[in-house]
Amino acid sequence: MEQTVNILIDLTEPSNQELKITLDWKPNVKSFEFSLPIWTPGSYKVRDHVQYLYKLHLSQGEKTIETKRTATNMWNANLTTLERIKLSYTIEARNLTVRTCYLDPDFASLCLSGAILLIEDQRTSRYNISLNLPSNWRVSLPLKKDGSNFIANNYDDLVDAPLTAGDFTEEIFYTLNNLHKILKIGSPPRGWPREFLNDVKLICESACRIWNQDPPSGNEYVFIIQMLDKAYGGLEHDNSSVIQFDWRTLYDSSGYRKLLQLIGHEYFHQWNIRRLRPIEYTSYNYNKIVMSESLWFAEGVTSYYDLAIPMIAGITSENDFLFDLSRELTVVLDTPGRYFQSIADSSRESWVKFYNSSLASKATQINYYRFGTILSLCLDIRLRQHDSSLSQLLRSLWDKFGRSQKGYSREDIKQEISYINKKLSEELDVWLDVPNSLPIISTIDSIGLTLIQSCSDKVTTGLLIHLENKAFCIKRVDSNSPASRSGLVVNDEIIACDDFRLESIEDLNHIAQQKSKLKISFFRRGILKNTILIPESSKENRWELVFNKNQDEKCKELRKNWLKIV
Numbered sequence: 297m298e299q300t301v302n303i304l305i306d307l308t309e310p311s312n313q314e315l316k317i318t319l320d321w322k323p324n325v326k327s328f329e330f331s332l333p334i335w336t337p338g339s340y341k342v343r344d345h346v347q348y349l350y351k352l353h354l355s356q357g358e359k360t361i362e363t364k365r366t367a368t369n370m371w372n373a374n375l376t377t378l379e380r381i382k383l384s385y386t387i388e389a390r391n392l393t394v395r396t397c398y399l400d401p402d403f404a405s406l407c408l409s410g411a412i413l414l415i416e417d418q419r420t421s422r423y424n425i426s427l428n429l430p431s432n433w434r435v436s437l438p439l440k441k442d443g444s445n446f447i448a449n450n451y452d453d454l455v456d457a458p459l460t461a462g463d464f465t466e467e468i469f470y471t472l473n474n475l476h477k478i479l480k481i482g483s484p485p486r487g488w489p490r491e492f493l494n495d496v497k498l499i500c501e502s503a504c505r506i507w508n509q510d511p512p513s514g515n516e517y518v519f520i521i522q523m524l525d526k527a528y529g530g531l532e533h534d535n536s537s538v539i540q541f542d543w544r545t546l547y548d549s550s551g552y553r554k555l556l557q558l559i560g561h562e563y564f565h566q567w568n569i570r571r572l573r574p575i576e577y578t579s580y581n582y583n584k585i586v587m588s589e590s591l592w593f594a595e596g597v598t599s600y601y602d603l604a605i606p607m608i609a610g611i612t613s614e615n616d617f618l619f620d621l622s623r624e625l626t627v628v629l630d631t632p633g634r635y636f637q638s639i640a641d642s643s644r645e646s647w648v649k650f651y652n653s654s655l656a657s658k659a660t661q662i663n664y665y666r667f668g669t670i671l672s673l674c675l676d677i678r679l680r681q682h683d684s685s686l687s688q689l690l691r692s693l694w695d696k697f698g699r700s701q702k703g704y705s706r707e708d709i710k711q712e713i714s715y716i717n718k719k720l721s722e723e724l725d726v727w728l729d730v731p732n733s734l735p736i737i738s739t740i741d742s743i744g745l746t747l748i749q750s751c752s753d754k755v756t757t758g759l760l761i762h763l764e765n766k767a768f769c770i771k772r773v774d775s776n777s778p779a780s781r782s783g784l785v786v787n788d789e790i791i792a793c794d795d796f797r798l799e800s801i802e803d804l805n806h807i808a809q810q811k812s813k814l815k816i817s818f819f820r821r822g823i824l825k826n827t828i829l830i831p832e833s834s835k836e837n838r839w840e841l842v843f844n845k846n847q848d849e850k851c852k853e854l855r856k857n858w859l860k861i862v
Contacts, residue, residue, distance in 0.1 A: 299324070299421040303412065303454075306428040307461060310401045315387040315411055321418060322380050329416045330383065331370035333409045333455070333582035336395040338531050338569070341651035342585060343395065344368070345410035348388040356381045369583065387411050392524070394531035394538040401430075403462025403481060405522065405538070407531070409455040414582060423448040427461070435461040436479055438518045438536045452580065458531075458538050460520050467493055471500040475515040482523030484543040489552060498609035499560045505608065505862050506564075506601060506687050507694060513566050519559065530558050532565030553612055553620075560605035561598055569594040572694055575703030589706065591643035592728070596668010597686070600676070603669070604861045614859055618745075618841045621673065625736070625747065626839045628670050632775070633661040639671060640728040656772045656786055667734075671727055674739045675720075680858055681742065682717045687862055689713065743855035744847030748840045755809050756834040761790065761801050768798050782816065782829040791824075792817035 299321070306316035332346045346369040354361040356379055363371040375381070389399035389406070397406045425446040427435055437459045439446040448454035465480045478496060480488065489495075496519065504511060511517055513535040520538045527540040539558055545551030569577075574590035603620045606612040628634065642650060642664040649661055676686035692712050697704040706728070714721035726733050740747060758777020761768050768790045773779045790798055793807050794815050808814060808831045816829050844851070 299418065301415065301418050301421050301423050303423060303425045304428065305406075305411075305425065305459070307399060307404050307433070308428050308430055310399050310404070310430060313388065313390045313399050315389050315397060315399060315406070316384070317387060317411060317413075318382060318384045319413065319415070320380060320382040321415070321421070323375060323378050324417055326375040326378065327372070329366065329370055329372050330413045331367070331416070331583055332413050334369050334584070335582065336407055336409045336531070337456070337577070337580055338533075338565075339395045339651070340591065340646040342647065343410065345396070348391075348397070348410070349385055350388075351384070351386040353384050354381060355384075367583070383413065383415075385413070392527075392540075394529050394540055403464065404459065405481075405520075406459040407538070408457060408459060409582065412451075412455055414451055419451045421450065423451065423454045425454070429461055433461050434464065435459070436464070436466075436518065436520070438516060438533070453534075456533050458520060458533060458536060469493055469497045471497060471517075472504055472510050474511055474513070474517070476500060476511075476517045476519070478519045478521060480521055480523070482543065484523050484546055486547060488523075489546070495556060495609070495611055496559055498611060499556055499605055500563055502605045502608040503560060503564050503567075503601075506605075506690070507567050508691055509694075511563075511566060512571055517563075517566070519563075521559075528558075530562040532562050532570055534566065534570050537562035537565070553606055553616060556606045556611065557602040557620075561602035564598045564601055564605070565594075567694060567698060568598050568690070571701050572690075572698035573701060573703050575705050578701065578703035585647045587644050587647065589640045589643045589728070590704070591646055592639050592664045592668035592671060593709065595665045596639075597672045597690070599665050599669040600672035600686075601861070607859075608861055617859075622838075622840045624666055624669050625841070626837070627663075627666055628736075629839055630837060631662055631666075632659045633657070634667070634732045636660050636731055637662050638729050638731050638733075639664060639667050642667065654771070654786075658772070659775055670734055670736060674727070674734055674736065675724070676861075677739050677743055677854070677858055678720050678723075679713075679716060680854060682720070684716045685857075689716075740841065741844070742851065743858050744844045744851035745841050745855065746844045748842050750838045750840065754834055755831045757804070757808055757814075757829060757831050759784065759804075761804065763801065768801065768804075778829050778832050782827045784816065784818070784827060784829070785820075787820075789819040790816060791819060 301319055301321040304318040332349060334342050334344055336343060352363065354363050354373055356375065361373055361375065363373050366372050387397060389397040392398040392405065395407050397410050429435060437446045437457055439448050439457050448457065460479055467478045469476055516535040518536040520536060522540045523543045524540050527542050530537055530539045539562060541555050546555065574588045574594060576586050576588040604617055607614060607617040637660065642662045646664065650664065653661055672686060679685050679689060689712055693704060697708065710721040710724055713724060737747065758774035758779035759770055760772035762771045770784060770786050770788045773784055773786060792798055793804050798804060812830065814829045816827050818825055
């Protein structure tokens with residue numbers, strides 16, 4: 297008989313913002329371990345979800361079973377019999393992100409890797425999930441149903457299913473005859489865009505065109521879209537995604553385009569990363585850091601396509617696509633860290649650097665999403681020069697590694713490229729391992745585009761200041777800048793400029809525009825200090841992709857093919 301673990305999730309006290317969770321099962325062994333994941337797949341940082349867990353209690357009948365903590369997130373228990381046991385605990389749910397758990401009197405948004413303990417010898421068991429809900433609440437959990445309960449085939453399927461409950465609306469549409477759902481949480485002041493449902497349908501169909509197949513989720517895909525205040529982010533799952541977006545930006549064209557790109561990004565992930573996985577993630581180890589150098593491919597390639605998907609769908613124009621690519625190129629070319637960190641290292645170090653980056657990190661780090669986007673641009677154009685494309689490469693990798701979910705490595709990607717052009721395969725090593733090695737200018741020139749740099753004059757101090765707890769704190773000091781030469785450092789608290797109390801960040805900028813020398817008064821570790829800062833004139837760079845007037849027919853034809861993307 298198949299082993300079953302019963303789970304009860306109690307949400308009936310939402311004002312306390314706590315989840316009460318109970319697991320009960322018949323053990324197979326008398327000594328076992330259980331743990332709470334330290335990270336959420338799709339977000340490569342140690343989150344230590346266990347910090348929100350308390351009131352842990354293990355019992356067998358009326359008897360309390362002692363548990364021994366063997367790691368920060370792991371316990372061991374020893375039994376004398378194999379009678380059924382019950383494990384109960386409470387989770388604080390006050391962190392509203394796509395990768396954590398949140399509960400309030402209006403709704404619940406649960407990422408179950410942050411809530412459900414993994415019993416090590418029960419990972420492959422069947423899970424039966426029941427819910428206690430406040431009255432009048434609805435629930436969505438993208439798992440099979442058995443009456444009022446939900447069924448997961450194993451622990452991995454369970455924690456891959458985001459739970460949403462409370463007040464939401466639901467709409468359906470079909471992608472290539474496959475049923476899809478949109479759960480809408482939140483009510484933007486001017487309502488959801490009238491064309492939203494049809495646009496999402498077009499986005500999904502365009503992603504399927506790139507992969508040249510039906511969605512692997514079949515009839516089970518669910519978009520969970522939370523329209524919130526000052527929020528942006530998404531997390532992919534096998535058959536669903538959770539998306540948070542700021543309603544303030546919903547009503548202008550670039551903001552709405554950004555929402556559609558985010559939706560396309562998460563939908564694209566059901567192929568790239570959820571099923572076409574780096575070899576390190578073919579099976580998740582929830583209890584430790586799992587490093588991979590392939591995040592540039594999982595996220596960067598996906599980010600490249602998310603810029604293009606609205607254009608492929610006919611919702612936006614080629615000019616919009618070029619504008620968005622120009623913004624990405626501006627960020628890449630304006631990142632000093634590109635001289636220090638390689639793209640492969642950015643992927644490997646995501647756990648300790650990217651997800652822990654600060655405003656000062658720009659000087660020494662790069663973003664593998666954005667640099668992966670531009671690498672994908674270069675790779676796509678180079679492949680098209682050899683009568684192929686990045687889309688064809690993806691489809692080939694899918695056939696060999698995605699359908700079977702056996703996992704790919706860099707060598708596997710290079711092998712597929714070498715069938716097209718061996719030299720390009722070897723170049724990929726340089727692009728990944730050598731900082732600042734992407735052939736951006738020559739590659740875009742080959743499709744008849746030119747990067748035009750526009751500069752605006754400004755007076756600079758080299759300081760980035762944020763207002764925190766009514767204090768003007770330095771968050772970044774640019775290297776070799778007026779601020780660095782003045783001796784100011786990150787976390788210094790500026791209180792006055794030329795003996796005038798600082799009332800706003802604009803005060804400092806305004807005075808700097810007027811004077812050639814500034815007296816800066818500041819606190820460092822609670823000690824009042826003064827220094828002299830001499831502002832400098834500088835250029836603020838922006839880069840724009842424009843058509844090259846001197847292009848030949850070969851360039852035009854290559855660009856025409858490239859803009860098809862598919």
